[in-house]
Amino acid sequence: MKNKTLAALCLGIAFLGCSKSSQNKKTDYPWWKETVIYQIYPRSFKDTNGDGIGDLKGIIEKLDYIKDLGVGAVWLNPVYSSPNADNGYDVSDYKNIMTDFGSMDDFDLLLSEMHKRNLKLIMDIVVNHSSDEHEWFKNSRSSRNNPYREYYHWWPAEKGKPNYRYSLFDVKGDAWKYDSLTNAYYLHYFSEKQPDLNWNNPKLRKEVNDIMIFWAKKGVDGFRLDAFQFAAKDPNFPKFPDGYEKNFIQYYAMQNGLHGYLKEMNSEVFTPFNTMSVSEGAGRNFVDAHELVDEDRNELNMAYAFEGVDIAKYEGYKLTDLKKVFSKWDSAFAEKGWLSVFLANHDQARMLSRFGNDSPDFRNPSAKMLQTFILSMRGTPYCYYGDELGMSNLNFNKIEQYQDIQAKNSYAKALSEGQDMGYFMKKLSFESRDNGRSPMQWTSEHEAGFTTAKPWLPVNPNFKTVNVSSEEKDAASNLNYFKKMVNLRKENPILIHGKYELLLKDHPNIYAYTRTLGKEKILVLLNFSKEKSSVHIKEMSQQPDIWINNYQSLESKNQTVSLLPYQACIMKL
Incomplete structure (x- = not known):
């Protein structure tokens, strides 16, 4: 049967049924x-x-x-x-x-x-x-003896090219950039415009x-x-x-x-x-x-x-x-x-x-x-x-x-x-x-x-x-x-601090889980598919207390719930 009492949920009273149990009080x-x-x-x-x-x-x-x-x-x-x-x-x-x-x-x-x-x-x-336009880097690349030299990672060219490092942004994928001013390479894990800082310093x-x-x-x-x-x-x-x-x-x-x-x-x-x-x-x-x-x-x-x-x-x-x-x-x-x-x-x-x-x-x-x-x-x-x-x-x-x-x-x-x-x-x-x-x-x-x-x-x-x-x-x-x-979420600490437990872990379309805090327990049902999907939830009561629902109704009977495409609902168990 369809639970007709849920029709009002999208009209602004989606969480009126959220009772505040003693274990659901706010804490520090x-x-x-x-x-x-x-x-x-x-x-x-x-x-x-x-x-x-x-x-x-x-x-x-x-x-x-x-x-x-x-x-x-x-x-x-x-x-x-x-x-x-x-x-x-x-x-x-x-x-x-x-x-x-x-x-x-x-x-x-x-x-x-x-x-x-x-x-x-x-x-x-x-x-x-x-940035390579930061004053630190401008000073760093100006001379090998500059006090800011050790703010970045430099490798003298006379030692040969340093071991390869992958750059996430560079066209060639190389994180070492040669700089002729001091005949050395500097390191950039991202763009060559983003020289890496030397945290050893x-x-x-x-x-x-x-x-x-x-x-x-x-x-x-x-x-x-x-x-x-x-x-x-x-x-x-x-x-x-x-x-x-x-x-x-x-x-x-x-x-x-x-x-x-x-x-x-x-x-x-x-x-x-x-x-x-x-x-x-x-x-x-x-x-x-x-x-x-x-x-x-x-x-x-x-x-x-x-x-x-x-x-x-x-x-x-x-x-x-x-x-x-x-x-x-x-x-x-x-x-x-x-x-x-x-x-x-x-x-x-x-x-x-x-x-x-x-x-x-x-x-x-x-x-x-x-x-x-x-x-x-x-x-x-x-x-x-x-x-x-x-x-x-x-x-x-x-x-x-x-x-x-x-x-x-x-x-x-x-x-x-x-x-x-x-x-x-x-x-x-x-x-x-x-x-x-x-x-x-x-x-x-x-x-x-x-x-x-x-x-x-x-x-x-x-x-x-x-x-x-x-x-x-x-x-x-x-x-x-x-x-x-x-x-x-703000009104119900169970959604913040409640224990999470996954249900139906192998279902290809439905993500279902419970949250538990003290004696209170809620069920979250999410259909990640454009297809209607039915699932059996043994924890469900015959007349679930719906907290929120992104459709106007929820079809449920004998602990079997039929979720419409991308339907989401939270109910108290």
């Missing part, structure tokens, strides 16, 4: 465990000065929108001075603001206005490398700690350390096995010295200023991850592992693999440590296009289903700007359309190697980082209300229907569903 946990973090790519959020580039004043203008989402913190991608070779991840001055984004006064106002709204700010700190480490203290004194609430798992390097640069770049993480991440750097950073910055900390990447294995974030390690607060987000490729993915990855990470952190939960960020294509279905027929239910997943798992959810609307990929088909240095360099590399460029372009169109960086879609007006000028990256053509203005007025929209789901 750090704020970063109990909030939802909203990630903003500032270049693409809101332009206020008509140059086609988002700015800090644009974020200030939209703070009430962000607050209304129910989130408690914002992770802001880099806004420091930069020549912008890698969209701000090549920093030329860590204590100044890129003119594209505004001024330090604008930043100070942003932070003040956020704190007035009880929103916290997490800054991106990019210190595995700097205590003077460099003090400089970085001083930079973080500068921002912490302003009142910044947390730091996200970009690519920091790569920071430690053996200065002898021994030879690695042939073909190691296929599994470069094993050789680049968590090398000797890294934990010492983090303990020093913790004692100098994180603990004295009570700032939250998370590093991009979680090392090579669970041991690495725990050594980064377990409380007694005095290093970082939270692991940010990529294994789950990396599953979805152009060729597709298996739900059973997704379940396996998220379940094993949860199990590894069930008793100790803390995880980030996410399916999208600035280095990925859009979540909806990769893990859901961005066709008009299934856009809305699949976007809601994915949000239900992220916001019902144990750990701190990270929600990327625009995903609350169901924003999707740009679907570029020409290399001239791309702005991303990684896309351009990988295209040049593929061309030089004689790859099948037709296949390459289709894969790039699906996976490119530019997909996740298109301008925020505010209205159905000119350029989605993002700018009055030509935007730095095209607005997705679907902005006429997928935008904040339209979705705010629609009770059944992705946006309003996201707000309900955030509030549901």
Whole structure:
């Protein structure tokens, strides 16, 4: 039979049935465990000065929108001075603001206005490398005797070319760049415009700690350390096995010295200023991850592992693999440590296009289903700007359309190697980082209300229907569903701290799991398919107490549930 009582769920009362049992009371946990973090790519959020580039004043203008989402913190991608070779991840001055984004006064106002709204700010700190236009590097390359020489990794040419190191961004894949000025090579794990900093040097480490203290004194609430798992390097640069770049993480991440750097950073910055900390990447294995974030390690607060987000490729993915990855990470952190939960960020294509279905027929239910997943798992959810609307990929088909240095360099590399460029372009169109960086879609007006000028990256053509203005007025929209789901999580600690247990691990379409806290238990059912699927759930009662549902009804009978395409629901057991 169909449970008709569920029809009202999409009309704004999705969580009225959530009873608060005694074991469900709030307890004293750090704020970063109990909030939802909203990630903003500032270049693409809101332009206020008509140059086609988002700015800090644009974020200030939209703070009430962000607050209304129910989130408690914002992770802001880099806004420091930069020549912008890698969209701000090549920093030329860590204590100044890129003119594209505004001024330090604008930043100070942003932070003040956020704190007035009880929103916290997490800054991106990019210190595995700097820009080659940073004063440190300019001095470093000027002379072998310059005091800043040891701020970077240099290899004298007279010793012969150093052992090969793989570059993630370089066209030739070589991380050593020859510089004729001092007849030496410098190291760059990313672009040649991003020379790697030498963390073996205590003077460099003090400089970085001083930079973080500068921002912490302003009142910044947390730091996200970009690519920091790569920071430690053996200065002898021994030879690695042939073909190691296929599994470069094993050789680049968590090398000797890294934990010492983090303990020093913790004692100098994180603990004295009570700032939250998370590093991009979680090392090579669970041991690495725990050594980064377990409380007694005095290093970082939270692991940010990529294994789950990396599953979805152009060729597709298996739900059973997704379940396996998220379940094993949860199990590894069930008793100790803390995880980030996410399916999208600035280095990925859009979540909806990769893990859901961005066709008009299934856009809305699949976007809601994915949000239900992220916001019902144990750990701190990270929600990327625009995903609350169901924003999707740009679907570029020409290399001239791309702005991303990684896309351009990988295209040049593929061309030089004689790859099948037709296949390459289709894969790039699906996976490119530019997909996740298109301008925020505010209205159905000119350029989605993002700018009055030509935007730095095209607005997705679907902005006429997928935008904040339209979705705010629609009770059944992705946006309003996201707000309900955030509030549901905030009101029910079981969704934050409850034990996770996977059900139906081999089902190809349904992701089902329970969360348990004390005597309370809930069931989460997610259909990751465009097909209707029926499953038997022995834990279900005859009349389930539905907390939230992305459709107006749920078909259930005798503990068998029939889920519509991309249907998602949470019920109390």
